[in-house]
Amino acid sequence: MIAFFSSIAAVLVLSGCSAEQFSRGYLPGVPGVTNHTDRIVGLWNTAWIVLWIVGIIAWALMFWAIIVYRRRRGETGMPVQLRYNNPIEVMFTVVPLIITIGFFAFTARDTAAIEAPVANSDxxxxxxxxxxxxxxxxxxxxxxxxxxxxxxxxxxxxxxxxxxxxxxxxxxxxxxxxxxxxxxxxxxxxxxxxxxxxxxxxxxxxxxxxxxxxxxxxxxxxxxxxxxxxxxxxxxxxxxxxxxxxxxxxxxxxxxQLDGRYDRNQNLPGSNPEIRG
Structure with missing residues (x-):
């Protein structure tokens, strides 16, 4: 695991990535370009942190199972099979559900803030x-x-x-x-x-x-x-x-002001109540 993170650090250093780029999740721009960009960067970075944690746990369990339950010298036949383990099945269902609900909640919160109309804009x-x-x-x-x-x-x-x-x-x-x-x-x-x-x-x-x-x-x-x-x-x-x-x-x-007289399609109902009826 140490070697894994060391290789990631080496790649970041050799690619010339700065601390600021890393803190922004390698998204373009600089902090505070608009009043919304820092919120978007925060959502992006939070998602990646959660996904890295889930990935590391999943990879660790996978390699642990590969090593611990590998076929030893002299062993023959099928190993003992594990079926109908309710705690594991519940975990495999509940954890992804919690992660999905969390992603949805934070995304809906930030989208609502970004999309909120501003009365009397300058x-x-x-x-x-x-x-x-x-x-x-x-x-x-x-x-x-x-x-x-x-x-x-x-x-x-x-x-x-x-x-x-x-x-x-x-x-x-x-x-x-x-x-x-x-x-x-x-x-x-x-x-x-x-x-x-x-x-x-x-x-x-x-x-x-x-x-x-x-x-x-x-x-x-x-x-x-x-x-x-x-x-x-x-x-x-x-x-x-x-x-x-x-x-x-x-x-x-x-x-x-340029208006809709040059629009290609003049009969689209869209949001026009006079056409939509």
Whole structure:
């Protein structure tokens, strides 16, 4: 067992993994990117700790049984068979049940906290997915940005030309998510959370970005031929820089809001009571 853990430690050292990466369970990003990420990291790490404990116990019992009950020299015939051991059978049923209920309870608790609506958010943004790019409506500032599919093949520095969503640091954000055509999924990798976007239905995300920087985003739902090129950036900036970006969009003539008139399917009932009846 000592050799086993020593080999794990050696692999971690040789791979160059830092203490911070280890403490985050090797999830991307840094602590506190949003007000939800530390909660997600905690759930992830707790799950791994429980699973390692269960695994170590299971492996130890397996190797103990292999060694203790191995066939000795000169032994013939079948060994004594163990059947209908009620305590063992109860343990094999109750322990997995407890673990499953525990995982469900903690996941439901954290999901409810992450999904809880925030009344009177500081900033409201409407994001519309389309094959294969993104439209960003900055509702409070009454300006918009319409993106196009990424036009590069991985050359250095080309990510700066991707559609970019600006967010003010330290402000609560309400994001409205919808789709013009097929199912997409809005995913900012370092935010550790994603949400599907359906034609005819509106989903919502609520979070507060807490660390300034540029983050990578992508569609996380296979949505057609150029799905892999449906990329975008997220820039978390100061309030002054955010206001300057809103002014730049207005100066460029991007005033108003992009609506559903360009949606591919105009008759999907979704959550529209006028169509659903």
């Amino acid at each position: 900033v409201e943004i409407s994001i519309i997915a389309k094959q294969w790019s993104w439209d960003f409506n900055y509702v409070d500032s009454n300006v918009y940005y319409s993106g196009i599919q990424s036009q590069f093949e991985g050359e250095e520095g080309s990510e700066a030309a991707l559609p970019t969503l600006y967010l003010p640091v330290g402000k609560s954000i309400k994001v409205e998510l919808s789709s013009r055509d097929v199912i997409h999924s809005f995913w900012v990798i370092d935010f550790l959370y994603k949400k599907d976007m359906f034609p005819g239905k509106t989903n919502y995300m609520y979070f507060t970005p807490q660390v300034e920087g540029t983050y990578k985003g992508k569609c996380a739902e296979l949505c057609g031929e150029f799905h892999s090129m449906m990329l975008f950036n997220v820039k978390v900036v100061s309030q002054a820089e955010y206001d300057a970006q809103m002014a730049a969009l207005a100066a460029a003539g991007n005033v108003g």
